[in-house]
Amino acid sequence: MERTWRWFGKKDKITLAMLKQIGVEGIVTALHDVPLGEVWTREKIRELRQYIESYGMRWSVVESLPVVETIKYGGPDRDHQIEVYKESLRNLSAEGIHTICYNFMPVLDWARTDLLHANPNGASNLFFSYAEFAYFDIYILKREGAREEWSKATSPSPTGEPRNILEEADELAKTMTPEKDHKLVENIIIKTQGFVSGNFNENDETPVEKFREFLNLYKGVDKKQLRQNMKYFLEAIMPVCDECNMNMCVHPDDPPIEVLGLPRIVRTEEDIQWMLDAVPNKHNGLTFCAGSLSAGAYNNVVDMAEKFASRTHFVHLRSCHIFSNGDFTEASHLGGRADIIELARIFEKEGQRRAADSQSSILDTQLPMRVDHGMTFTDAPGGIMDESSHGHNAGYTLLGRMFALGQVQGILATVDRELGIEYKQPGFYD
Template sequence: MERTWRWFGKNDKITLDMLRQIGVEGIVTALHDVPNGEVWTREKIKDLKDYIESYGMRWSVVESLPVCESIKYAGPDRDQLIENYKESLKNLSLEGIHTICYNFMPVLDWARTDLDHKNPNGTTNLYFSHAEFAYFDICILKRKDAEKSWSEDILKEVERLKETMTPEDDHKLVENIIVKTQGFVSGNIKEDDEHPVELFRQLLDLYKGISKEQLRENMKYFLEAIMPVCDEYDMYMCVHPDDPPFQILGLPRIVTCDEDIQWFLKAVDNPHNGLTFCAGSLSAGAHNDVQELARKYASRTWFVHMRSCHIFKDGNFTEASHLGGRADLIELARIFEKEEEGRADNPNIARLPMRVDHGMTMLGDAERGYNAGYSFLGRMFAMGQVQGIIATVDRELGKPFHQPGFWEE
């Protein structure tokens, strides 16, 4: 697999010079300065592509070309936004970029309640608490009938939290759930917005009456509309699983499990309609057998996120070591390295891009202003672990392992 890294553009505190020194081959990025829904021009794409290539790497994956909320809930401007999307896909292809990671999650991208949860070794990681998320839902967001979404045990924990949570705690929860994890990803909420909770309520209101079935149909409509362009220009769309992989805030989530993946692949049965296999998102759901899903859907996987989650007895979960947790990354490397062997005939997908994800915060990462979940040293540590896994698996399979930046035998 091609070792890639999510990079947030020329203003990212993690520079391309740093990345080429740690064995990164490909860059996963986007035109973060282009507002959602606008066309990505060839000029802007080429400028960033040339900049990446000047450091000896390639722009391997777009993560992401955002699917606007209006496409997801079928707003009146949906068709025009899809036309813009198709034009951006064409322009990316003409500049030699063929893999697009996107998501179809309404309003909220990945969700966590604690961005600095202490690990036993003194590092920190992302963490999801059902009780704290329910407290946010019921007491801060004040979503109508929110209590009906939660079990009696969780509601009892919410009552206990009401006695201890301070205004500062409430503010931090808002920051963690709808500001720090969303502003640099989806653009729906920005860090300088004065009333993020109210803006968030307005976004939720857009999905009133949208069922899981309706959201599925909206996804199918979008995919069917763009597939002719994908066929003509050989563009590989790979949807990211919902994170976490279960329903939240009364919103439908439609990429959470085996049945969901099977549905969207069959609904638009085209090889250009595929999956981003995020082992972390999938392993956060106790209902998912991650290794079995990898075996089943490897042939329709165009991008891999190598990370793993640990689920506690109470259902809360955290990012695990890249050598631990519910996702067996060693076995996943075997599955995807074998799958990659059959793709040599198509240069656009001959290498299967892989990136490590959501690394620990460690050794001063916290003071360097990195985006939440995207530390440098923590991800570099994870990359080293995964590089070792891939090198071992390649030797098992008799495949050469290339480490850029070193003298070759």
């Protein structure tokens, strides 16, 4: 697998010079300055590609070329926006970039309720509490029907033990304050969404009201309809993908649960199989995010990797730990439910298979991988380990991800020796 890193452009405080030194081979990024729904021009793509290449790396994956909401809910300008998307695909291909990670999650991209949840080791990780999320839905968002839905919510516990999430949310309401409410809104809407989807930003004065407006767009859109909208989009762009050799790889829903009355359609093995079967084109593939999938107790991540390896175009290596009540947190890259060591074996073997296949192009044999959602280290203010105030995007610290990349590089070196693959550490003498 190619070792890549998600980088947020020239304004990112983590520089390409830093990434070169820690063994990064490819960059995962996007044109973050282009407004939603506008064409990515060749000129803008070329300028960023050349900048990345000037540091000896390549622009390996676009994450993300956003699928705007009107495509997802089937709005009146859907076909126009699909044409815009096609033009951006053609321009990316013309500049030598052929892998697109995208998602089909309505309104809410990945969701967490706590961005600095304490670990036993003193560092922190992203965390998801069902009770806090239900409180947000019922008491802050005040979504119609939310209380009834949460009263019927099945237990997310991996052991299946009963859990009354609605009762927990009501108890939580007794201790919440305006300051705590504001923090929860920041965590769920602003800090995890603004740099991902482009729907929200930190300057929004009424983010909750804006959020409600987006939710209203999906009235009447159930799982069946959202699936059909996804199929419509993929069938429309596949001719361009065939023409330009563009690999589309959908990111699983994160967390892999239905939220806020919205359908989620890429959360289980059955969902992924449906998506691949609905549009059986080799360019319609998967971003195998082990972290997102491992947050669902019903997902066997290793079995899913074995099953979908041949249709995987991009890999996110991270892992989640699920607590006994079903809440979850990001785990060590050597722990949690994902079994990253076994995943490394599966995807390195897949790389071998592709390399040995005379029908595979060079593009098809490259399988980019990035570590994801690292720890946030803390120390005395200003200390070398203190990342809590560096201004990074949530989950995307330097030291935390660098630590994770070191773990994964060790895994890959060991697995490659097992498989007889020559392992080289970028940037070092042989």
